[in-house]
Structure formats: structure tokens, C-alpha cells
Amino acid sequence: MTEEPPADNPYVREPDTDFAPAGGLSAADAREQAAQLREAIRYHDYRYYVENDPVISDRAYDDLFERLQTLETEFDLETEDSPIRRVGGEPVEDLEDVELVVPLLSIDSSGEADEVREFDERVRRELDDGADVDYVCEPKFDGLSIEIIYVDGRYERAATRGDGEVGDDVTENVRTIPSVPQRLRGDYPPVLVVRGEVHMPLAAFQEHNAERVEQGQDPFANPRNAAAGTLRQLDPSVTAERPLDCFFYDVLWASDEVAPVEEIGPTGADSEDAASVGGAELDGLDTHWDEHQQLPDWGLQVNERHRLVDDIEGAIAFRNELQEVREDLDYEIDGTVLKVNDREQCRRLGTTSRHYRWAYAYKFPARKEETRIADIVVQVGRTGRLTPVALLDPVDVGGVTVSRASLHNQSEIAALGVDVGDVVRVERAGDVIPYVSEVVESNSEGYFELPDSCPVCGSDVEADGPLQFCTGGLSCPAQLKRSVEHYGSDSGLDIEGLGEEAAGQLVDKGLIEGSVADLYEIDAEDLAELEGWGEKSARKLREEIERTKSPSLGAFLSALGVPEVGPTMAQDLATAFGGLDSLLAADEADIRDVEGFGPTVASHVVEFFDNERNRRVIERLREAGVEPEPPESLQVGDELAGLTFVFTGTLSVTRDEAEELVEAHGANATGSVSGNTDYLVAGEDPGQTKRSDAEAEGVPIIDEAEFASLLAERGVAYPP
Structure with a gap:
């Protein structure tokens, strides 16, 4: 039902937007x-x-x-x-946990029609009254489920599904989504709680990924990850800049009396209220189909592709029809949700501790290997190399959703004859790195050609064999961002808080203009003024940067980003030459004497350190107080063999010293937490990311005193 426009409002029809000052x-x-x-x-x-x-x-x-x-x-x-x-509103330090008004349970699913029919048989058997059962069918969106509360028609709170009972408070982030109204329309209840699905439209997803790649950032793997990452931003203004949308599909709960949102507590999964089965005691809402008709009258967007069917075969037919048009939709779906329509029947069917007994998802088969190239963008790396990246319609390859693949270089593109719009086969090299193996269906003439000028800074592009390079050097923001990000990465000096996004901000805002040496001149006050930052995070990054003024020589060489030289080879160079000055004076023959360094890598090393700009960067780092420490001759033992440690926060020794100690006694020291980590050692003011990762992986978190005791039990003295 289309509502009449506001009367006597000059900005509704053909508005005059030539406003006076x-x-x-x-x-x-x-x-x-x-x-x-x-x-x-x-x-x-x-x-x-x-x-x-x-x-x-x-x-x-x-x-x-x-x-x-x-x-x-x-x-x-x-x-x-x-x-x-x-x-967007003010940034927050952390997302708060909130109890959901109604438990948001999951849905049983299958990709087999016979199992869908078994669900129908189970429903009819449990109802056991011979009544007709019809179903509401709707797309199963591949997004992020949220609960939204309206009080007196005004938007009050939004929370993610979380564990089904407690979610993240994302009120200010969801507020930025244009399709989520700040005020309801029509005849709404005093308190209304609804469920929706936040997603990123496919066209917007590809466009946003293209921008990220061109800015030197990694693209999102798929629209769902993009939506989830955006919704959990601590700075709502960042969320506002990203293209999110929301479909609504369930009335969860309603009340006849206005109450502050803080007083709207959980109803509980066993509540007698209709909320526990996805409906509300409102006149005219006896079925899920009624909800679909009512939600738009309140101004809440529903998806147009939903249908009421009178038996399970109709639901199966709807799913098959939806699969046929799946590729034409501007949002990701991975199947169909079918719900028992009658809410009284839903109430009788109830729930398990995790699932609704009255709903089922009939899923699509995963997309396999063949997909369309939505766009090709050019990424500029820290060495200036131009890499063409194919942005794909997400496809399942070996159980992993892939949305991008490297096209390597111009010669590879020409050999494939690939361009935007082509349908291609995607494989994963070594079952890890996705690449385009062939064009299955060409929808273009010719093939994609790399630009003659850098897409980031406009500098000329020069070829070196089959590769193309931007000639802008560190005057190219993309190269500078990548250089800063690498310097602070796990493969560099492990500076917590200096990830991809932070590196981009520092360069974009002019706090880093020439090289990584500018890091040591940034004031905490300048950092605190950046979007998404506060005094605490700014102070912490400053402390992390200061910590790196006495790095091990191996870590320092790796952080500089010498071509072809990763952490292991950097450590080999440090061991072989003992000090930075000795390495700077080495020639190609000296480098080739180091085990594992052939003529190609040796020439890259010498060329890097002979480069006047690189020498100046090293000089500026030293002027800022950075002095790499030569490797120490620690006694090597196996007392800690088989253990993996990650360090965070400030310890009584430098992090490099702690890592060198455990490695000298047979342990591994890594920069990030994974399921293989045995202990996270947390000093003062530890990083929240590593703590959260440790909690998620079940990794023990120990303080420095506990770490010292652990080492003492194994015969290792600490501090070293």
C-alpha cells in the first residue's frame, strides 16, 4: 500500500534544490x-x-x-x-555486550530435497491434528542477522545475533544504514522488536573491493565478511562510508506499553509470549505471511522474493526457481528458508536449545570453480610492482569462498585472453592461492591491458621483463602504505596497532610523508585526532613504536622489506655479518657466501642497500634512535622444544629479547595467535586483538611472572 506523500511539503515532488545561503x-x-x-x-x-x-x-x-x-x-x-x-557518531573503545530481547536461534538445513520432505513429515507428525500446514518461503540471505528495537516508533537499539542470547551492541553503526528507518510509519506498537539481515549488495561490494585494492588494501573475501567487518567497526563514520543494506523478515516481540530500552529485558526461549516463535501478539498478525505484509507499512524493507505455498512440494519448487535466478540478484543468498506459516502451530512445535522446530533451510549447492570476473583492478605493492587482480563473483573452490584471484602480469593476461565479464575457471595453487586457469566463456573482445601510468599516483609505469613497476617510489602513496604496513607487521617489527588500516590513515593524513622513519616523529596528540582513535590507543601505538628502537638486526632487516628476503633469510644475513654496518659494506660476492643466497637474491640485496633513497631511510631511522642490535650468542638448548609463544604488551625485557630467548631453547615465537599457539604471554597494557584471538582459540594467557615460572620449571633462566 503506497502511502500518500506529506501534504504541503515543497521537498517531496520536484523540489527546488537551489537553496539560498x-x-x-x-x-x-x-x-x-x-x-x-x-x-x-x-x-x-x-x-x-x-x-x-x-x-x-x-x-x-x-x-x-x-x-x-x-x-x-x-x-x-x-x-x-x-x-x-x-x-556516523563518535567512535567507541569497544563494542558492548547486550542481552537480546528474544533468543535468535539458528535453523536446521540441508541441500537434499528428501531431507526437506522429512522435515515436513516431522512437523505434521508433531502437530498430530491433521491440520493443513502451509509455508512461507523466503531467500536465505548470506549476511549478518540483527535484532532492532523501536520504542514509540523511534529507533533505539541494534545488536548482532552473537551466541543467540548475547550480541554486540551495534546501535550507532546500524543507524548509518539508509534502509533502516530512524522512525516507523503508520500504526506501530509502542515497543517493537524486529529481526533483519544486514548485507552488502553485490555491485556495491565489487565497487568497494576495487577501491580497497587500488588504495593498497586487501579486498574482502565475500560480501558477508564485508558486512560483518563493517558492522563491527568501532568508528560509525567508517560504517557510514560503506554500502550496507538491510532486509527485515520477522516480528520478534511487541508490547502495548512504552518502556525505556534498558528495561526491555530478555523474554527467554521458553516464554509463553509469541516472541519465542518469531511473532508478536498484534491484531492481524496470526501468520508469518501477515508479518511480511505488515512490515512495509511500518517503513521496514522486505525482500520481494517471498511466497506462500500450501505444501512442501511448493516450497521445494520455490527454492529451485530461486536458484535459477540466483546469479541475477544483487545480493548473496545460499538457499531458501521455509517457515510454518501459522504462528499457533509454530508455538506448539517450539524450539530446541539451538534451533526452531518450525523452520528449515533448503540450501543451494556451492558454486563450483566457474565464475564471472566482475572487475579487474590494479594493485600497487611496496616495491612498486603492478599486479592485476580479478574481482570475482564469490565462488567455492575446495571448500573456500574465493572472490579474487591474481592475474600475475600482462603476459599471463594475454595468454589467457581474459577481460572483465568473462566466465573463468578458478583453481587454487597448492590448494591455497587462487588463480584463473582458463576462460570458459568469453564475453569481451581482446584482453585487459595494464595502464601506462600508476593508478594511484599517476607516475609512469616501466616494464622489467614481464613485470610492470610504478616509477613514483615512496612518493606513491600505495608503495608508502605497503612499506609502513610491512614495517609493523609480524614479518617486520611486530608493532601492535599498526595494521593495514592504520598505515593507510597515517599516509592519507600526511603524518607519514617520506618513509617509515616518519613513524618515530608522530605525536600521540596527532594520532588521537584521527578518526577512530582515542588518547589510549594513540598512547599505546606511540609506546609500541618506541619499543622498536632496539630491534634485533634480523627483525630490522626483514622490516625494511629487502626484495626476496623474508624473516628467515634476514636472520641468516644478521648471523653472517653480525652488524648493520658490515652488511652495508658487503658486495655481491660477500652475500653469495651466505648459505641459501644465490646470484639473483644477492644482487637484489646489494642493489637495495646501494640505493641512495634506501640508505637515506636507514640514516633517518638511526637519527630517530633506531639502532639494530647484533645477534647474541645464546646457549642453544631444547628445553622448550615443541612450544609456541606469542608476546603482547610491555615486558621487563624487549619483546625481541623474549622471543630470542625461547627460540634459543627450542621454542617457536610467532607474532599472531592461532590454534597452534601454546601460550600468550601478556605484559602490561596488552593488545586486545591478541587477547581476543587467544580467548577464541582457547590459548592460555599468562603474565610475565607465570612465564618466568614456566621457564624456570624447564631449567631456563628469565630474565635472560
Whole structure:
């Protein structure tokens, strides 16, 4: 049912967006215009997301939105439910846990039609009354399930599904999603709790991935990961910049009395309220099909591809039809959800501790190996090398969802004859690295060609054999970002807090302009002013950077990013030459004397250290107080053999010293926590990421005193 537009509002039909300067308005006129703009924008959101029938152009909508933002800023007119709040709120330190009003359970699933029929038989057997059972069928979205609470028609809280009973509070992030209304429409209950699925549309996903690759960032693996990562951002303004959408599909709970959101507690899975089976005691909502019809009247977007069928064969037919059009949809689905339509029957069927007994997912078979190239973008690495990357419609390859594959170089592209739009076969080299093995269906003429200028900085591109390189050096932001990220990575100096996103921010904001040496001149105050940062995180990164002023020589050489030289070979160089100055004075013959260094790698090493720019970077690092320490002759033993340690936070010795100690006695020391880690040693002010990873993997977290006791039990003295 299309609602009539607001009466006498000049910004609904053919709005005049040639606004006079806001400074010329009186406070009363600004207030009136802002109220009209809010009303009009809400109406346009409804027409766009719910009715799928916009009445103005995107450009006109943007003009209205920008005008409202100007008025609210200049006249201090922002309201709690203003559309402008979608641009993002203040960053938070951590996402808080909140108890869900209604447990969000999972759904049993299968890809076999016979198992779907067995589900139907089980439903009829448990009802045991001979009544007809019809089903509501809807797409099974591959996104992130959320619970949203509206109080008196106003958006109040959003939480992720979490463990089904406790989720992350993502209120401010979900607020930025345009299809989530800040205020309901029509005749809504005083308190309404609904379930939706946040997702990233496929076209937007590919476009966003292309931007990430061009900026030197790794693309998201698939739209679901993109949506989940975006929704869990600590800075809502980052979420606002990413293209999320939301479909609603369940009324979870409702109340006839307004109550503060803090007082809306969990109903419990065994509640007699209709909430426990996905409905609410509202007039006219006796079935799930009723909910689908009602949600749009409240301004909540539902997916148009849903159907009411009168038996299980109709549900199976719907799933098969949906599979046929799957590739034409702008969102990821991996099957069909079928729900017993009648809520009274749902109540009688109930739930298990984990699943609804009245719902089932009939899944699609995984996409296998063949997929379409949605785009080809060019990534610039820290050495300046241009790598063409194919962005794929997500496909299952060996049990792993793949959405990108390297095309290696121009010669490889020409040999394949591959271009955007082609259907290709994707394989995984060594069952790990995805690559395009052949073109199955060509939908283009010719093949993709790498640009003559760098897509990031515009510098000329030069060929070196089959490879192409940007000539911009560290004046190219992409190379500089990659260099900074590598310097702080596990393969470098293991600087907690200096990951891909932080490195990009530091370069984009001009805090790092020439080289990694600029890291040591950044003030904590400057860091704290960046989006998503606070005083605590800024101070912690400064402390981490200071910690690296006395790195082991091997770690320092690895951090510099010498071509072809990883952590192991860097340590071999450190052991062979003993000090940085000795290595800087070495010639190619000296390098080739080191075991494992052939002529190609030796030439790369000499060329790197003979390069005037690289020498200057090393000089600046030393001027900043960075002085690599030569390898110590520690007694080698096997007292700690078989153990793997990860260190975080500030210890009484440097992290490098702690790592060298355990390695000297047979243990492994790694920079990140995994299921193979035996202990996470946490000093003062430890990193939250490593602690969270350890908790998720069940890895024991010990403090420095416990670490010392552990070593003493095995005959190893600590501190060294």
C-alpha cells in the first residue's frame, strides 16, 4: 500500500534544490525548513527502499540531505531521529555486550530435497491434528542477522545475533544504514522488536573491493565478511562510508506499553509470549505471511522474493526457481528458508536449545570453480610492482569462498585472453592461492591491458621483463602504505596497532610523508585526532613504536622489506655479518657466501642497500634512535622444544629479547595467535586483538611472572 506523500511539503515532488545561503535564514525559518526536509527525506527513503519507486533523482536527494546537514550544523538543530545521524557518531573503545530481547536461534538445513520432505513429515507428525500446514518461503540471505528495537516508533537499539542470547551492541553503526528507518510509519506498537539481515549488495561490494585494492588494501573475501567487518567497526563514520543494506523478515516481540530500552529485558526461549516463535501478539498478525505484509507499512524493507505455498512440494519448487535466478540478484543468498506459516502451530512445535522446530533451510549447492570476473583492478605493492587482480563473483573452490584471484602480469593476461565479464575457471595453487586457469566463456573482445601510468599516483609505469613497476617510489602513496604496513607487521617489527588500516590513515593524513622513519616523529596528540582513535590507543601505538628502537638486526632487516628476503633469510644475513654496518659494506660476492643466497637474491640485496633513497631511510631511522642490535650468542638448548609463544604488551625485557630467548631453547615465537599457539604471554597494557584471538582459540594467557615460572620449571633462566 503506497502511502500518500506529506501534504504541503515543497521537498517531496520536484523540489527546488537551489537553496539560498543558510546564513541568511532566521532561526525560526531554519527550524521550519529543517523539519520539512526531515519529513521529505523520510518519505523518499520509504519510496526508495520499501516501495522501490523513488519520486526524485539521486542527485536531488543528495542535495536535500546536504541542506539538512548544513542547517542542523549551523543552527544546532539535530534531533535524536534525524536522517543526518546516518553519517556516523563518535567512535567507541569497544563494542558492548547486550542481552537480546528474544533468543535468535539458528535453523536446521540441508541441500537434499528428501531431507526437506522429512522435515515436513516431522512437523505434521508433531502437530498430530491433521491440520493443513502451509509455508512461507523466503531467500536465505548470506549476511549478518540483527535484532532492532523501536520504542514509540523511534529507533533505539541494534545488536548482532552473537551466541543467540548475547550480541554486540551495534546501535550507532546500524543507524548509518539508509534502509533502516530512524522512525516507523503508520500504526506501530509502542515497543517493537524486529529481526533483519544486514548485507552488502553485490555491485556495491565489487565497487568497494576495487577501491580497497587500488588504495593498497586487501579486498574482502565475500560480501558477508564485508558486512560483518563493517558492522563491527568501532568508528560509525567508517560504517557510514560503506554500502550496507538491510532486509527485515520477522516480528520478534511487541508490547502495548512504552518502556525505556534498558528495561526491555530478555523474554527467554521458553516464554509463553509469541516472541519465542518469531511473532508478536498484534491484531492481524496470526501468520508469518501477515508479518511480511505488515512490515512495509511500518517503513521496514522486505525482500520481494517471498511466497506462500500450501505444501512442501511448493516450497521445494520455490527454492529451485530461486536458484535459477540466483546469479541475477544483487545480493548473496545460499538457499531458501521455509517457515510454518501459522504462528499457533509454530508455538506448539517450539524450539530446541539451538534451533526452531518450525523452520528449515533448503540450501543451494556451492558454486563450483566457474565464475564471472566482475572487475579487474590494479594493485600497487611496496616495491612498486603492478599486479592485476580479478574481482570475482564469490565462488567455492575446495571448500573456500574465493572472490579474487591474481592475474600475475600482462603476459599471463594475454595468454589467457581474459577481460572483465568473462566466465573463468578458478583453481587454487597448492590448494591455497587462487588463480584463473582458463576462460570458459568469453564475453569481451581482446584482453585487459595494464595502464601506462600508476593508478594511484599517476607516475609512469616501466616494464622489467614481464613485470610492470610504478616509477613514483615512496612518493606513491600505495608503495608508502605497503612499506609502513610491512614495517609493523609480524614479518617486520611486530608493532601492535599498526595494521593495514592504520598505515593507510597515517599516509592519507600526511603524518607519514617520506618513509617509515616518519613513524618515530608522530605525536600521540596527532594520532588521537584521527578518526577512530582515542588518547589510549594513540598512547599505546606511540609506546609500541618506541619499543622498536632496539630491534634485533634480523627483525630490522626483514622490516625494511629487502626484495626476496623474508624473516628467515634476514636472520641468516644478521648471523653472517653480525652488524648493520658490515652488511652495508658487503658486495655481491660477500652475500653469495651466505648459505641459501644465490646470484639473483644477492644482487637484489646489494642493489637495495646501494640505493641512495634506501640508505637515506636507514640514516633517518638511526637519527630517530633506531639502532639494530647484533645477534647474541645464546646457549642453544631444547628445553622448550615443541612450544609456541606469542608476546603482547610491555615486558621487563624487549619483546625481541623474549622471543630470542625461547627460540634459543627450542621454542617457536610467532607474532599472531592461532590454534597452534601454546601460550600468550601478556605484559602490561596488552593488545586486545591478541587477547581476543587467544580467548577464541582457547590459548592460555599468562603474565610475565607465570612465564618466568614456566621457564624456570624447564631449567631456563628469565630474565635472560
